Every structure is written in structure tokens, then in C-alpha cells.
Amino acid sequence: MRPEVEGAKRVVVKVGSSSLTDSKGQLDLARVAQFARELAALHDRGVRVVLVTSGAIAAALGPLGLRRRPRDLETQQAAAAVGQGLLVRAYSDAFAEHGVHVAQLLLTVEDVLRPKTYRNALNTISRLFRLGVVPIVNENDTVATHEIRFGDNDRLAALIAHLVRADALLLMSDVDGLYTAHPETPGASRIDRVDDISALEVDTSRVGSKVGTGGMRTKLLAADIATQAGVSVVLGNADDLGKALAGEDVGTFFPARRKRRPRRLLWLAFAAEPRGFLEVDEGAERALLSRHASLLAAGVREVRGTFAEGEPVEILGAGGRTIGRGFVGYSSADLTLELGRSNAEAGHRSLRPAVHRDHMMLTE
Incomplete structure (x- = not known):
């Protein structure tokens, strides 16, 4: 039964x-x-x-x-x-x-x-x-x-x-x-x-x-x-x-x-068309896949496409392989300005995640 x-x-x-x-x-x-x-x-x-x-x-x-x-x-x-x-x-x-x-x-x-x-x-x-x-x-x-x-x-x-x-x-x-x-x-x-x-x-x-x-x-x-x-x-x-x-x-x-x-993550996984792509470095890829950490601006190598804050993006790892999708915390213009910068380098500003772990789905 x-x-x-x-x-x-x-x-x-x-x-x-x-x-x-x-x-x-x-x-x-x-x-x-x-x-x-x-x-x-x-x-x-x-x-x-x-x-x-x-x-x-x-x-x-x-x-x-x-x-x-x-x-x-x-x-x-x-x-x-x-x-x-x-x-x-x-x-x-x-x-x-x-x-x-x-x-x-x-x-x-x-x-x-x-x-x-x-x-x-x-x-x-x-x-x-x-x-x-x-x-x-x-x-x-x-x-x-x-x-x-x-x-x-x-x-x-x-x-x-x-x-x-x-x-x-x-x-x-x-x-x-x-x-x-x-x-x-x-x-x-x-x-x-x-x-x-x-x-x-x-x-x-x-x-x-x-x-x-x-x-x-x-x-x-x-x-x-x-x-x-x-x-x-x-x-x-x-x-x-x-x-x-x-x-x-x-x-x-x-x-x-x-x-x-x-339900929102279901939409992200099976239907959302990405508005852009975030290519991440090896350290960020390991953090995402092994610890399901949030993606920080410091780990983003390149921003592709034009998107607004909150829109779906595809996250790319080594060799351009898709490793996940998420709702981005910045517009493409703002994120480009923060590429590779840690909170310490940002001075008095505390950088929010490029993609928060709760707003992300990783590819199995």
C-alpha cells in the first residue's frame, strides 16, 4: 500500500x-x-x-x-x-x-x-x-x-x-x-x-x-x-x-x-526567464554549493544583461556552468559598481547580498 x-x-x-x-x-x-x-x-x-x-x-x-x-x-x-x-x-x-x-x-x-x-x-x-x-x-x-x-x-x-x-x-x-x-x-x-x-x-x-x-x-x-x-x-x-x-x-x-x-521559488525554478547572468569566482562557487551561503558582491566576477533589483538571474560557475538561480538584490548598474568589493572595502556602507540564500535555488 x-x-x-x-x-x-x-x-x-x-x-x-x-x-x-x-x-x-x-x-x-x-x-x-x-x-x-x-x-x-x-x-x-x-x-x-x-x-x-x-x-x-x-x-x-x-x-x-x-x-x-x-x-x-x-x-x-x-x-x-x-x-x-x-x-x-x-x-x-x-x-x-x-x-x-x-x-x-x-x-x-x-x-x-x-x-x-x-x-x-x-x-x-x-x-x-x-x-x-x-x-x-x-x-x-x-x-x-x-x-x-x-x-x-x-x-x-x-x-x-x-x-x-x-x-x-x-x-x-x-x-x-x-x-x-x-x-x-x-x-x-x-x-x-x-x-x-x-x-x-x-x-x-x-x-x-x-x-x-x-x-x-x-x-x-x-x-x-x-x-x-x-x-x-x-x-x-x-x-x-x-x-x-x-x-x-x-x-x-x-x-x-x-x-x-x-511557491515563489517554484516559479523561479521552472518558469522564470533570467533577466541577466552573474558569473562568480571559485571561492563563491564553493561557498554556494557546499554551505548554501548567500552570494556576496565580492564573489561576483562579471554581470551580464540589464535587470532591476528583485528580478531573476542565473548564477554561473566555472566554465559558464549554471549552478543556480536567484532573485538579485541589486540592479545590474548598481551591482556592477560593487563587483569584487567586500564590506570592508565599501567603507561605511554594509553591502547586502547580491543574491540572498533564501531567494536562491541551486542546480542539483
Whole structure:
């Protein structure tokens, strides 16, 4: 059994497009009803549930007479506009059979990662929890541009799990879990548990189905994000959702690897585009990596780029290797004036850190 999942008080479940459609690519209302029944039962036990669902574009394939997921952006967005209404209506009707209300939230990954917008998403979801409503999140494909690509809902689900401080994330699709080789390879076996994703040596070349977009590689990225954020993950087949929620040994389990991080540091690690680069000397690099010290101006060799105080920067060590990211304590102009200067050399002024240790994430 997996007590981390069985005893979870907050759960995020992501369901892929292939698990919501029939052989013709049309929305399968029986599957929707199954998911609603299982999640409603979890909700009735007092567990706070967020459903991250794919399927908006897939739901429109039948009504629009499309044989497969469209390739061009305009048709994708048009299909999403048609399918989102069909999808949320199906979920709303299915959950209503169990006396549960649902709410639709259309987001992009950027909505969850930008400091100015993730707070609004968090406040909305928190209020829905208190009202006893199950939030249903889907990527807003009608306005997304480059965001419509492989695995967005997997990554979005991982970020939502961190946002709402979930205990467990279930990534459910048409695969039974992670295998030692491609699932069609003779002798390939399911991996029950993964403690270190970086040490995996498996074939992740399998792509998504004709109605979905995600492949195994995107699911591993999502599992990596979630486990680093203190959330345990199950990757499995949507047919086993009930068993997975009960903590049974289905799919592949990824235990949480560390304590929860502040939400702002999650944004720094997985989304922030650095506004500049700080190249540090060998002494500063050792201090950062061995003692997790703050980065002082005295240890900065070079400032690249133009940035304001408080903006994200990348920290470079020997050979230009990235060793971390952080929110800088100076503007680029001010920091340039303090390069290599210690507090003693600054005279009466006490120099603040170039990047404080509490505002920094180091690359493992």
C-alpha cells in the first residue's frame, strides 16, 4: 500500500485525452461518468480534489467531423473553443449525479507561474474548496499559442499540485506506468517505484495517442516537478484510478523527495526567464554549493544583461556552468559598481547580498 496516497487530504488528478475518448476519437460519456463517480466518492470523504483534464480539442473531433487532432494552430484553437463547452457540460452532468458541483478554470502554464497571476488562481481554488466545489482545470487552448504542445497538462497538473499544497498527484492516461523498456518490447516490465528520476535509464520515446499530446517524457518531467515540490506522484492507467486513489500497487509511484518549497521559488525554478547572468569566482562557487551561503558582491566576477533589483538571474560557475538561480538584490548598474568589493572595502556602507540564500535555488 502507498499511505502517502491513501491518506492524502489534497489530491490533484490529471486525466489525459486518450482516456476520455472512444475508438472514434469522440468524448466517451461512460468514461467521464466513471471518473466523476470515483472523484465524487473521494470528495465525499472530505478530501479536497482538483481535476486537471485534457480533452477539450478531442471532444470536438466528432462534432466537427475531424478524424484526428488538427495540426495547425487556428484549427486547434477553434476545436478547443467548441470542445471546452462540451467537456465541462459532460463533467457537470456526471458530478451532479452524485450531488457534487464543479467549476471550470481555464488556465495556461504561465497563469500558474507568474507571481501576479498565480495568486488569483490560488485564491479562486481555495474559495472553491471552502464552498465544497470540485475545481476542473483545463489549459486555455483557445488563447494559447506556443503553449499548445506536448505535455502542457502534465506540467500544469504538477504546478497546480504544488500551488494547492497537494499531498498526491495522479497522472492518469492510457499507459500502465513506467516500464524498463518500451512497453511493446518483449520482457519489458513495469517499474513499481522510482526514488531518483535522474538515475532512470528507460525508453521514453513513446509519444501520445492520436487524440492526445503527452508522452512518457512529459510525464516524467511533471513527476520531477511535483516530487521536488513535496508531492508524491502516481503515474498509471486511467482504468486503475480507483485503485490508485486507494493506495494500491498500480502504476509507478514516485515518492516526494523533499520538503515543500515556497511557491515563489517554484516559479523561479521552472518558469522564470533570467533577466541577466552573474558569473562568480571559485571561492563563491564553493561557498554556494557546499554551505548554501548567500552570494556576496565580492564573489561576483562579471554581470551580464540589464535587470532591476528583485528580478531573476542565473548564477554561473566555472566554465559558464549554471549552478543556480536567484532573485538579485541589486540592479545590474548598481551591482556592477560593487563587483569584487567586500564590506570592508565599501567603507561605511554594509553591502547586502547580491543574491540572498533564501531567494536562491541551486542546480542539483
